[in-house]
Amino acid sequence: MASDSGDRGTLCTLEFAVQMTCQSCVDAVRKSLQGVAGVQDVEVQLENQMVLVQTSLPSQEVQALLEATGRQAVLKGMGSKQLQNLGAAVAILGGPGTVQGVVRFLQLSPERCLIEGTIDGLAPGLHGLHVHQLGDLTNDCSSCGDHFNPDGTSHGGPQDAERHRGDLGNVHADADGRAVFRMEDEQLKVWDVIGRSLVIDEGEDDLGRGDHPLSKITGNSGERLACGIIARSAGLFQNPKQICSCDGLTIWEERGRPIAGKGRKEPVPRPAHL
Numbered sequence: 639m640a641s642d643s644g645d646r647g648t649l650c651t652l653e654f655a656v657q658m659t660c661q662s663c664v665d666a667v668r669k670s671l672q673g674v675a676g677v678q679d680v681e682v683q684l685e686n687q688m689v690l691v692q693t694s695l696p697s698q699e700v701q702a703l704l705e706a707t708g709r710q711a712v713l714k715g716m717g718s719k720q721l722q723n724l725g726a727a728v729a730i731l732g733g734p735g736t737v738q739g740v741v742r743f744l745q746l747s748p749e750r751c752l753i754e755g756t757i758d759g760l761a762p763g764l765h766g767l768h769v770h771q772l773g774d775l776t777n778d779c780s781s782c783g784d785h786f787n788p789d790g791t792s793h794g795g796p797q798d799a800e801r802h803r804g805d806l807g808n809v810h811a812d813a814d815g816r817a818v819f820r821m822e823d824e825q826l827k828v829w830d831v832i833g834r835s836l837v838i839d840e841g842e843d844d845l846g847r848g849d850h851p852l853s854k855i856t857g858n859s860g861e862r863l864a865c866g867i868i869a870r871s872a873g874l875f876q877n878p879k880q881i882c883s884c885d886g887l888t889i890w891e892e893r894g895r896p897i898a899g900k901g902r903k904e905p906v907p908r909p910a911h912l
């Protein structure tokens with residue numbers, strides 16, 4: 639389930655590029671994150687224009703705090719405390735309408751996958767979010783296939799034992815139509831979803847508990863508003879020069895555009911929206 643508070647869950651490290659020219663910038667950046675619930679540790683590197691934040695908050699919330707200092711902050715990387723390369727991926731969501739977003743997947747441990755992101759242009763309220771079987775956008779979101787369901791089970795909620803592997807439940811869009819979320823899931827694995835797609839729906843997912851005939855199939859969450867291929871994060875873990883170790887943490891940078899060519903069925907790379 640989506641969490642707006644973000645004060646629970648596994649810590650991960652976010653790396654931001656922040657424009658800083660002097661010590662007072664460093665102080666302002668530090669102050670912006672000081673005492674914030676869900677922020678465990680902050681390291682500011684003036685010479686590299688880099689800020690490392692160990693946090694359980696969604697990256698969008700940390701970015702907003704940094705940008706409240708009047709500086710642009712760009713998320714460059716996301717890593718876990720694991721020294722192992724467990725995998726990461728990103729989906730850039732778009733569709734025929736105005737809904738768009740970026741969702742990142744990070745395998746925190748062999749058991750837990752972090753899914754976090756921001757989706758804009760939604761109607762306020764709850765919207766179903768699912769990994770679909772195919773990374774095929776030849777006919778926009780309608781060619782993404784059904785919910786990813788290798789076990790052949792019924793649709794359910796993210797906390798249910800009986801669910802589709804791709805069932806991520808709902809995310810909540812605020813009055814401005816923006817959904818910022820961070821969730822952890824034990825059924826979904828990064829290596830299983832790369833090359834598939836992520837789809838955000840028009841309505842609320844009833845988590846398989848509704849009376850509608852579609853409840854046990856899709857959660858009856860309505861039309862598919864926007865979708866994107868889940869792509870291995872470009873450059874992540876691949877180039878040793880892009881790995882830096884800081885106080886025992888290993889940070890993998892996420893540079894360049896996602897690779898969108900690994901769809902499971904005739905994927906067509908779509909232009910990045912961002």
Ligand code: ZN
Pocket residue numbers: 768785792793794801802804805855856857
């Ligand atoms: Zn489902």
